[in-house]
Amino acid sequence: MSSPHLGRQDEPRDVWAPPPPAGPNGEPPDQPVSGAEKTTPADEAVPWKQLDPRMLLVKPITQGVRALPAIIVPLFVGAQTGNPTWILVGAAAFVYVAGIDWLMTRYRVGPVHVQLKTGLISRNVLSIPRSRIRSVDVRATVMHRLLRLAVLRIGTGQGSGAGTSSFELDAIAASDVDALREQLLAGVRGDEAQIEGAPQEPGESPDTSRDGLPTPRDPGPELARWSPKWTWYAPFGFTGVLIILAGLGLIFQSGAVYERLLDSEFITESANTVRDLDPILAGAVAVVLLIVLASLIAMTRYFVTYSGFTLHDDGRTLRVRHGLLNTRESTLDRRRLRGVTVENPILLRFVGGARARAIMTGLREGSGESSLILPDAPHQRALEVFGAVLHDDTLAQVSLRRHGPKALQRRLFRALALPVVAVAALVVVDATVADLPRWVWFLAAAVVVLSVILGIDRYRGLGHATVPGWLICQSGSLTRARDCVAAQGIIGWTVTQTFFQRRAGLATVTAATPAGSGGYFVEDMPAKDAWDLIEAVTPGMSRTFQH
Structure with missing residues (x-):
């Protein structure tokens, strides 16, 4: 049984955060749009810029796989026939691959939209509202670093499936990266509810240098630094x-x-x-x-x-930088921050380790390292980063509420169901077909014992807590995660009860959010407490439930 109950847009603003408004031209939130017709006159007045010409030394290497069919075939024919014309054709194809992106790629950052124009035969113009920018990632391979170049990528929260395009500038001068990043992030306005405790931005335009680009901001206090240990x-x-x-x-x-x-x-x-x-x-x-x-x-x-991982907080953005050979730097807008997740995979948990990820609007779990704010590190260090990022050290220390013996029974049943069936099958084989060796029974007993331990461990990792303005939930054993989600980032609730959950008086409550995984689960909690949990996190929402 599943009963979705979504937040209504007519809820009071201090109780329920409405969905983010559409973009300046009416486009749906979080969706980049293509085509120059979507721009404004102010955008059109901004001149197009070209990529750094030093990219001509990088593209033949980074795009070598794409160029192989165009290069190998004429070179092979030329070697077989002895005709130097084919070799010249292969060289021309190589020059084409090296130069076409530089010749045909243009970009501009207007007051409302940022645009990328690519292609020779098939022309493509990608236009993204600046208010939809979620993050700015900067990476550089060894070749880029040697030539003092970088690759800048804009994150908008749209998936990378079929039909989608990515806004990536490969390559720009490393000396222009900080200023361009500030220019991109300066256009982001807080049209979403901001998490409690995060500093508000005044909204003024940043100071600009002589070339018209914003002056790079100080990265701010350092929240974490990588240790070789x-x-x-x-x-x-x-x-x-x-x-x-x-x-x-x-x-x-x-x-x-x-x-x-x-x-x-x-x-x-x-x-x-x-x-x-x-x-x-x-x-x-x-x-x-x-x-x-x-x-x-x-x-x-x-x-x-x-190697070299650092996390800085300048009050407006979180800046993550890491990498020994290929470097990567991610800039996360705090106004899109909706919480933090601390992950404890089972083996890492046994040695006292953990990692932390930011829960960002528009950045799904598939974004990978884009949301990482601390790699595998001591668990205590992960909790410290947890508190520092959310500006509240107490959130990491909140005691979780257990879900009772019924939840424990469900986890033991699910952990033992398959092993018990397997043992029963072995008993039948031993009695009717052939005597099984002793080591088979030792192995079966070990599997049963490990299954019991797994079920108990899954229950020990299960729990939740409600703090004013926050939902904290934890679950899992092989990969245990403790999620702290801001109430203002929750856009709906789902209460689910399977047949077995109804018999046990349990329910699973899901908090829907456009950030992170998209939904955070409070699994197998007492059904009678589900409405109290929702009321505690989002006051007034329980009135929308139909009993």
Whole structure:
């Protein structure tokens, strides 16, 4: 049974935050629009700008894969026929790929819209209202850094599915990045409700330098700085294992590589060694080697990706910067901030680690690192960042309300259902087909015990709390997350009861929001307390429920 109850736009403003208004030209919120006809006369008066010409040295490398068909074919034909004309055709194709983006890409930042014009045969103009800008990301590969260039990307909150375009400037001079970022963010007005405690912006235009661009702001106080000691948390994720599995998948998909690998001397000697060893010992050695290799890969990736991580807060934006070789800098508008999530994956939790993400309007979970405000680090450090970002240290220390024995029973039942069925099947096989070896029963017993532990751990991680202006909820075991969501960012509620939940007197309450994951769940709470929770977070909303 599912009963959605959405907030009404006629609710009092101090009780319920209405949906953000449409853009200056009536476009729906969070949706970039294409076409120059959407601009205003003030936008048209701004001249178009061109990318930095040094990008001609970067594009042939970064776009090399796209250019391969146009380059390899004429070069191959020229080598086979001895005709130098084909080689010239390949060189011309290479020059075309290197120069076409620079020649045909233009951008401008107008008072209302920011526009990007690309393409030669198929011309495309992407126009985005500046009020829809959610974040500004700046990244630079090694080549970009050597040439003092950067790639600037505007986040609008629109997905990257089919038919969508991204606003990305590759590449601009690194010396212009700060000023351009200030110019883009200066156009963002607080047309959404601001979270409680975040400083209000006066709205005046920033000071400008002689070239007309805004003067870069001071990054503000430092909330977090990466420590090399944090690298030891990396092996307790699944990054290394996933990279190894991906590499093996590529090898197996390539038949030629797979055959050469099987015929190699290393594989032959390894197979002979395994045959000489006890199977259990060989398996243990393989597991240890896999763990060591995965740990080294994870630590290397973590060090390269997050080395130099810093988090600054200038009162208007959160600025995240990290990267050893390829750098990345994200700027998150505080007026879009709707809370913080602290994540505790199971292995990371056992060693006292955690990570933190900002819950931002327009930035979904698929945005990945764009919302990351602290990588894998000590749990206490994550809580400190949690409180500093929300300007309230007490929110991270709020005690959660447990959901009672019925919720515990549900988690134990769900954790044990499959193992119990598997054990019953083993009993039938042992009685009717053949006697099973003793190690099978030891393994089955271990699985049952681990399932019980998992169910209890899932219950221990379950809970919620209501603080004036905030909803705090926590759930999960393999990946436990503690979410703190601002009440003004919640646009609706859903109360769900399955058949088994109704029998147990439980319900799941979902707070809908255009930020983060889109919905935050209070799972298996007593059904009689669901309305009190909604009333505590958004006073007056319980009147809209039909009992």
